[in-house]
Amino acid sequence: MGFSIPPPPNPMEHAQSLIKKKSNIEAEIESQISILNANQSTLQTPLVDADGFPRADIDVYAVRGARVRIIELRNDLRDVTEEIGKALEAIYDPSRAPKDSQPEAGADELAPFAKVNGVAPGSPAAEAGLQREDLVVKFGPLDHKAFSASSLQPLADHVAANEDSVAHEVLADFDLTESYNDQGLAGGTVGVCDSNPSNRLGGTGHIGVSEEIPTLNACAI
Template identity: 45%
Template sequence: MGNPTRSTSQEMDETKDRLRGLMGRKDDIEAEMEGHRGRLLAENSTMNSPLVTLDGFPRDDIDVLAVRQARVRLIELRNDHKAVMSEIERALHQVIPSSSDSPRSLNRERQEGQGSGVDGTDVEGGEPFALVKSVDERGPAGKAGLKPDDLIVKFGSVLRSNNDGLKALAALVGTSEHKPIEVVVLRGEGNKERVTKTLVPQSGWGGRGMLGMHVVPL
């Protein structure tokens, strides 16, 4: 039975702290994975390249032991990464209530946004919480039609009220590869034009990250 004296605010703060810790753990895992990938690259090897010659002898042009160790560790880290991303997703669902994505809630936000918008900020998703600094046209963001200087007011279920310094956005991206995310931005003169785009995070597109854009908090 939970402690009746604990407030919802306290529980939310604890969840956010846990999410920050999980994000740090994710970054550590990814950094270590990058190091082991670099080790394989230095040995001119991959996860699947042969370690023996056609005659069945160990290759003498690479450090076979180092390659094997890097491969084993990468497999372990991939499993760790999958586990921590699952924990991040669970924590994110607590930080970002699922009700914010319900049809009724979205319809209410849309009506409120269309009913005002005098200064270009009171639109669907509320006030902007992030600025798009740059976009690689080759990446997912560029293909989705996002542009530098766009002001993000809604990124999937992430809003100004729950973005937590972009940590929630990063967590959502990390768990949404190949999944469409609706992004609402303000652009144009006076940032009064509201534009909705569909972004699909993807790794391996030829550049850094899963979005191909640099975003900073407002």
């Protein structure tokens, strides 16, 4: 009988679930041992008499079943104990933790690529809490590394593929189930960041955000 528990996303929850499983296994082992004790037997006690017949003074069937189950449970206990060790290592040793539990991205990965120049009253962006001068460092899974001086297509593609919602990780989540001012899914007009501050682009769209950023290229989202 094998033992397997799908690991929860949280390492601590995974360790706790394994510890609980270990306690349950140990409790069942004790229950099976009590069956042996009730029959004054152990894992090695002979089940037949001197003539080779099943012993009449014990419940041979119950003892045999308890022995098999104890062996299975001890194997499970060994496996779960090993898994607990690995789970604790993942909690207390960051180098062994899953990638999604590693520390937050560094400052370079959180460089802003857009600045909120205005938020239309009553818009989804306003309801989500966006404010003027907020810096956008992430749009869904996209950060500044996703954009180049020649294309904003990743942003437009992401909005088109996620009509229900798009998350500004640093700013807020907002709903795209309805359009805003009839200008497209997200409704924002944005540009690719450029080192030339004289290139500016502003626009307001579905989410009610006007973004002013240095730009070489632009598209409506």
